């Protein structure tokens with residue numbers, strides 16, 4: 001699967017769907033999955049480090065490619081101890097393609113972000129107030145998926161925190177991904193708990209210092225001279241007060257409290273000391289879509305009541321129109337500053353890929369056309385850098401699987417098809433049931449070799465499918481709408497043709513690979529119950 005966190009909206013590119021038609025089952029399924037990959041690195045990460053003398057051959061199975069050749073030699077020499085049947089040997093013996101695959105993954109935050117200097121500077125110029133102890137304006141960042149919003153925001157926040165530590169200015173950045181943390185309760189609870197933990201650590205440090213001061217001053221009161229305390233009792237009292245405070249911070253449970261109590265907890269925890277807090281709400285459109293704009297309303301009003309601290313909000317949205325749904329007060333407060341991330345063009349994507357490829361791949365592992373082609377494909381896909389990186393990584397994996405010495409143009413084309421198919425499968429899998437039934441009807445007709453399928457034919461088969469699984473039967477009008485939706489998603493192609501005096505009709509055809517799509521549909525438990533659907537379709541010709 002591709003990264004999965006995107007609502008992919010561009011779905012109607014005819015060329016793309018035509019590409020996916022030629023897919024074979026083989027290249028669709030045989031690539032290692034993200035999961036198996038992660039397991040792999042976890043195992044090696046948790047393996048204890050051994051000294052040379054302790055090393056036994058099986059320990060030297062490290063995916064870090066620089067070790068690979070030598071460990072392989074060790075293994076092959078030591079034939080007496082080799083009890084494996086060689087399942088992995090073939091795979092390991094190919095020339096390694098990757099130097100460090102991790103840098104191509106979405107989770108990696110690059111230190112350099114070419115072609116985002118302007119946006120990054122704009123954000124920094126606004127946030128620098130925080131380092132002067134002033135409240136920065138709220139910022140709203142817009143741009144389509146894969147335009148570098150999250151990466152830039154994280155980069156700026158790391159810089160900001162590092163600088164604030166350097167100059168000892170109390171400034172915190174809190175990053176929240178609202179796709180995961182998607183209700184007001186969760187956002188506030190997460191913020192509250194972060195600050196509570198932080199406050200407790202601060203108190204802990206202070207208490208440790210005071211305890212040791214208390215001990216010293218009992219034998220020698222001179223140590224109090226440089227402090228605010230005049231006697232050991234003073235110190236003791238202060239310790240008691242702080243311990244009381246520490247006890248008063250109660251962690252917010254993940255559910256159960258009334259929201260206003262969660263809000264007060266957060267409020268008190270932030271205001272515990274002087275500081276400027278920048279709250280980054282990534283995928284803010286998802287939060288508003290799911291739970292309305294209450295969170296933003298409450299957060300944007302906080303400053304008028306906070307005594308010691310100040311809060312500033314940075315919202316990041318993939319949806320350019322999401323502010324239409326906001327309360328006008330929230331809208332104007334949140335959008336004090338707006339920064340747009342435009343899509344990358346093919347040349348910019350080339351640069352981005354080039355930088356990453358230098359770290360990710362072995363020298364000479366990429367043939368000349370690989371990066372330009374990845375860039376070109378991703379530029380068609382609204383200039384999505386995530387897509388470009390996915391393509392490059394998948395192409396590398398395909399080359400690795402083929403055990404070739406280098407990644408070739410063909411691997412990129414296969415990668416493009418694979419990613420496209422993964423996306424189709426995901427879209428089909430998450431269709432509402434009625435749409436699945438309509439799509440199933442179209443598939444059954446295509447399997448019967450029916451060309452230029454019309455709406456009436458789809459409707460007839462659809463109706464029988466519904467009867468078979470006891471589903472409600474929608475009207476033909478609604479089914480026509482569902483067909484149009486499938487068309488918009490790029491799953492079918494529906495063209496309106498004129499039938500002269502008989503009016504106009506739609507001619508429908510499937511624009512995704514039939515077998516894989518059918519496979520996804522029958523894996524739906526209810527549709528899977530439709531046994532041997534063929535006779536239905538036959539029946540159509542009898543009517």
Ligand code: ADP
Pocket residue numbers: 104105106107108109110112113114115116143144145146147148149150151152352385386389
């Ligand atoms: P968005 O948040 O806009 O959807 P991301 O910031 O998550 O996009 O970027 C998608 C992927 O592309 C990430 O892996 C990111 O590291 C990479 N990326 C985006 N822009 C750049 C850039 N200018 N330079 C290097 N990598 C980039």
Ligand code: MG
Pocket residue numbers: 149150151282
């Ligand atoms: Mg993002």
